Amino acid sequence: MDKQICNELYERMKAEQEAYRAELLAMPPDKILEHTWEYTAREDILDAVCNGVLPENQVRALLKSSCPLADALKEYRDLDSPNDDILAAVEIAANLYMEPPIYRQTAQYAMEHGEMDAYFASRKAYEGCARAIAVSINKHFDGMHLDKECLSEAMEKYSPERIRDVLACTIQHKEWDGRFSRSNREWAMKADTSHMGKEPHQFLCESHPAILDGFVSMFRREVLEQKRDEKATVPAQHKPQERSDDFEL
Numbered sequence: 001m002d003k004q005i006c007n008e009l010y011e012r013m014k015a016e017q018e019a020y021r022a023e024l025l026a027m028p029p030d031k032i033l034e035h036t037w038e039y040t041a042r043e044d045i046l047d048a049v050c051n052g053v054l055p056e057n058q059v060r061a062l063l064k065s066s067c068p069l070a071d072a073l074k075e076y077r078d079l080d081s082p083n084d085d086i087l088a089a090v091e092i093a094a095n096l097y098m099e100p101p102i103y104r105q106t107a108q109y110a111m112e113h114g115e116m117d118a119y120f121a122s123r124k125a126y127e128g129c130a131r132a133i134a135v136s137i138n139k140h141f142d143g144m145h146l147d148k149e150c151l152s153e154a155m156e157k158y159s160p161e162r163i164r165d166v167l168a169c170t171i172q173h174k175e176w177d178g179r180f181s182r183s184n185r186e187w188a189m190k191a192d193t194s195h196m197g198k199e200p201h202q203f204l205c206e207s208h209p210a211i212l213d214g215f216v217s218m219f220r221r222e223v224l225e226q227k228r229d230e231k232a233t234v235p236a237q238h239k240p241q242e243r244s245d246d247f248e249l
Contacts, residue, residue: 003052009059010049013069017042038073044086045072053087058094064157065097099158100125102165104195126196126203129158129166137207137215146214151222160223167216169193170204179209184216 024032024039046069048054062068076089103110103122110119133154140150154163168191171180175189196203205212 005056005059005063006049006052006054009054009063009068010046012063013046013049013072016067016069017046038077041076041086042069042073045069045076045090048086048090054090054094057098058091060156061094061097062090065093068093071096099162102159102161102195106195123203125158125162126166126200129154129162130170130203130205132157133163133166133205133212133215134207137211141211146211146218148218148222150215151218160219163219164191164223165193165196166203166205167212167219169196169200170212171216173200173204174209177209180213181217184213184220187220188216 020039020042024035027035049059062071065071071093072090075092076086079085079089100118100121102125103115103118105113105115105119107116107119110116136150136153137146140147140153168188171185171188172191172193174180175185180188193200207215
C-alpha cells in the first residue's frame, strides 16, 4: 500500500468530518442527538481508512470523489446490516469511481456472449479519458509550456493503458498531420486500437496537435521510465513472461 495516497484520503475524509462536526455544534442539543448514528458511522469509516486496511485500488478510486466520506456513508446507510459492513460499504463507494476494464472484443462478440455492459462501459471510459486529457492539457498549458502536472492529473483518473489507446488512436486518425513528430507517429501506428472501432471519433483527443504531441512524448517518457524502474526491481532469477499486453513504447 502506498502510504502517501492512504494519508491523502484520510486527510480529505478528516476535513469532511471536521466540517460536519462544526455544523453539528451549531445545532441545538436535541438536533445533535438526532445525528448521533451518522457521526459515529463517519468516525468508524475514518478509523478504517486510518488503519490502512483498504486495498490500494479502492483508495485511489475514492480519491476521485469530491466527498469520499459522504459517499462511503451513503452506501453504509443503505446496507441491510450496516453495523457490520463498513468495509463493504467503502468498497461499494469506491467501485463508483473505478475505471472499468478495457474491453478488447467487438460489439458482435459482446452481444453474442452477453457482455454488452462491459463493452459500453469501456467505450464510455474511453470518451471520458479523451476529454480528461484535453481538459488537463488546457489547464496546464500556459501558452508556451506544458506543465508535467497535466500527465499526472490524467493518470490519476485513467490507466496508462487506456491513455495509451486514446493517444495512439488519435494519431492514427491524424497521421497526415505533420505537427505530430515522426517518432510519435511511428509509435502510434504500432499500437493495436482495432477494438476501438473503424471510426472512433468520440475517442479522439481534440487538443491542438502540436501541444498534444508534447503530451504524447511526455507520456511515453514517463511510462518508459516507470517500466524501467519496475524491471530493475525484479529479481534476476525471475524469468520474464513470454507474452505481455502489447504495452509497447
